[in-house]
Amino acid sequence: MAPAPxxxxxxxxxxxxxxxxxxxxxxxxxxxxxxEHLDLTGSKKGCDQGQCGACxxxxxxxxxxxxxxxxxxAEGRAITTIEGVADGxxxxxxQQAFLDLDGYQCGYCTxxxxxSALGVIExxxxxxxxxxTADVRPEAGTPSLSAEExxxxxxxxxxxCGAYVSIVxxxxxxxxxxxxxxxxxxxxxxxxxxTRTGxxxxxxxxxxxxxx
Amino acid sequence: xxxxxxxxxxxxxxxxxxLDTDPDARFLGGGTNLVDLxxxxxxxxxxxxxxxxxxxxxxxxxxxxxxxxxxxxTNSDLAAHPEVRRRYPALAQAVLAGASxxxxxxxxxxxxxxxxxxxxxxxxxTAPCNKRLPGSGCPAIEGEHHNxxxxxxxxxxxxxxxSDMAVALAAFxxxxxxxxxxxxxxxxxxxxxxxxxxxxxxxxxxxSGALITGITLPPAPVATLSRYRKVRERASYxxxxxxxxxxxDVRDGVVRDVRLAFGAVSSRPWRATAAEHALRGAPADAESxxxxxDAELAAAEPLPHNxxxxxxxxxxxxxxxxxxxxxxxx
Numbered sequence: 001m002a003p004a005p006x007x008x009x010x011x012x013x014x015x016x017x018x019x020x021x022x023x024x025x026x027x028x029x030x031x032x033x034x035x036e037h038l039d040l041t042g043s044k045k046g047c048d049q050g051q052c053g054a055c056x057x058x059x060x061x062x063x064x065x066x067x068x069x070x071x072x073x074a075e076g077r078a079i080t081t082i083e084g085v086a087d088g089x090x091x092x093x094x095q096q097a098f099l100d101l102d103g104y105q106c107g108y109c110t111x112x113x114x115x116s117a118l119g120v121i122e123x124x125x126x127x128x129x130x131x132x133t134a135d136v137r138p139e140a141g142t143p144s145l146s147a148e149e150x151x152x153x154x155x156x157x158x159x160x161c162g163a164y165v166s167i168v169x170x171x172x173x174x175x176x177x178x179x180x181x182x183x184x185x186x187x188x189x190x191x192x193x194x195t196r197t198g199x200x201x202x203x204x205x206x207x208x209x210x211x212x
Numbered sequence: 213x214x215x216x217x218x219x220x221x222x223x224x225x226x227x228x229x230x231l232d233t234d235p236d237a238r239f240l241g242g243g244t245n246l247v248d249l250x251x252x253x254x255x256x257x258x259x260x261x262x263x264x265x266x267x268x269x270x271x272x273x274x275x276x277x278x279x280x281x282x283x284x285x286t287n288s289d290l291a292a293h294p295e296v297r298r299r300y301p302a303l304a305q306a307v308l309a310g311a312s313x314x315x316x317x318x319x320x321x322x323x324x325x326x327x328x329x330x331x332x333x334x335x336x337x338t339a340p341c342n343k344r345l346p347g348s349g350c351p352a353i354e355g356e357h358h359n360x361x362x363x364x365x366x367x368x369x370x371x372x373x374x375s376d377m378a379v380a381l382a383a384f385x386x387x388x389x390x391x392x393x394x395x396x397x398x399x400x401x402x403x404x405x406x407x408x409x410x411x412x413x414x415x416x417x418x419x420s421g422a423l424i425t426g427i428t429l430p431p432a433p434v435a436t437l438s439r440y441r442k443v444r445e446r447a448s449y450x451x452x453x454x455x456x457x458x459x460x461d462v463r464d465g466v467v468r469d470v471r472l473a474f475g476a477v478s479s480r481p482w483r484a485t486a487a488e489h490a491l492r493g494a495p496a497d498a499e500s501x502x503x504x505x506d507a508e509l510a511a512a513e514p515l516p517h518n519x520x521x522x523x524x525x526x527x528x529x530x531x532x533x534x535x536x537x538x539x540x541x542x
Contacts, residue, residue, distance in 0.1 A: 063317060073220075119317070129297065131308040
């Protein structure tokens with residue numbers, strides 16, 4: 001029988017390019033370490049069960065839910081939170097797109113939405129297919145980032161205000177800017193009141209098909 | 213949550229030695245299921261051995277044309293890999309159908325196989341559950357079971373295995389490799405998950421303390437024409453209420469080879485061997501597909517609130533095999 005192990009460690013976290021050394025009880029999630037120990041409260045605690053996406057951060061450049069990530073296990077990884085997304089006072093194009101297109105209402109889920117959108121844009125640029133991609137074979141190429149693709153890829157981020165229509169538009173605009181490698185993000189023109197489409201019609205389309 | 217020790221393994225032998233000396237220890241991969249269950253009090257390890265940085269994160273082509281998938285490959289990397297998408301498209305589709313982008317980036321292949329059921333009684337520590345607390349009973353049988361098993365269940369447990377990935381792996385005859393402090397071993401996926409019987413708490417045939425090191429996919433030309441279809445109660449980011457992985461080889465209107473596995477219907481990914489047997493050599497038409505589904509589903513024992521799954525799976529078999537037949541003709 002092994003001796004009782006120590007239940008805390010002194011760890012160093014690399015957050016937004018800064019190194020922070022802190023003692024943590026091993027039970028501490030990365031989300032709690034960020035919010036309660038480092039005072040980086042941009043990442044939000046929604047469900048604390050990995051289901052809502054409000055706590056989304058980037059780990060080594062990939063989006064992850066920080067509520068299911070133990071802080072001690074994040075040592076050595078590059079952590080990017082919403083506080084590290086902008087370039088000083090200059091907003092990241094994804095942030096600007098959410099502002100321009102009202103991609104939020106109360107704003108609680110927004111940091112997670114934006115971090116997730118950053119991941120979506122990189123994953124799409126890397127050629128990753130999604131669950132709604134008709135043909136996943138590499139020869140079929142990368143699907144365009146349609147509204148359907150964005151909705152699927154962003155489905156790990158819930159918005160209780162229901163700002164999904166604007167969120168999809170914001171992600172689409174940011175992705176276009178990324179593709180065009182725009183160097184002039186301040187020229188974004190706000191596009192408000194574009195056509196709103198229902199979000200329910202495609203829900204359970206699969207189920208209807210299979211149970212019909 | 214119970215307090216626990218944490219160690220980061222740097223090699224496989226060190227990892228399995230640590231677990232061999234502490235029966236209260238668990239391996240930590242992506243943590244997307246284990247950490248959640250620890251918060252709920254369902255899992256109470258005294259020590260975590262973090263295996264995420266072990267050098268098991270490669271996908272390689274085997275000399276015989278199959279694929280070797282390391283245990284710490286993330287779901288995302290598995291689904292994005294060109295050879296997975298080219299040779300086993302249903303596997304890429306299955307992985308993409310599961311969880312969210314964030315969770316797929318964290319979750320590992322080994323952890324995916326070992327994830328626990330999402331039965332609401334299992335995850336509620338105030339409820340009886342034979343899987344969590346052997347002998348305490350199964351409230352699902354008389355209670356909430358609309359998404360529980362119709363095949364291979366017992367009077368002791370009717371929970372389903374939640375993995376999408378494992379359904380495709382079952383269809384393609386995957387083999388699980390593992391390491392223990394006393395040497396390596398292998399288990400075909402067909403033997404990996406134990407029958408429920410009166411021991412629902414014993415889920416896999418892995419020896420105690422074993423670490424999954426990888427999965428071997430044998431060459432399967434039939435898998436190049438394959439599809440995973442998942443039915444759930446919303447369009448995305450939900451567990452299946454029924455799913456199917458199917459591969460088909462049709463020549464001159466006759467089924468030459470077929471692979472079928474079902475998800476969300478049993479405590480394990482359900483390889484539909486009776487349906488496959490009925491289909492080989494049969495005409496590739498809706499009538500044969502339905503008859504094959506019926507042959508498999510003859511063993512179904514639905515509960516009062518999940519009988520819809522019998523119809524759902526039958527319709528999935530017909531729909532997906534019909535689509536694959538049409539695709540083969542193109």
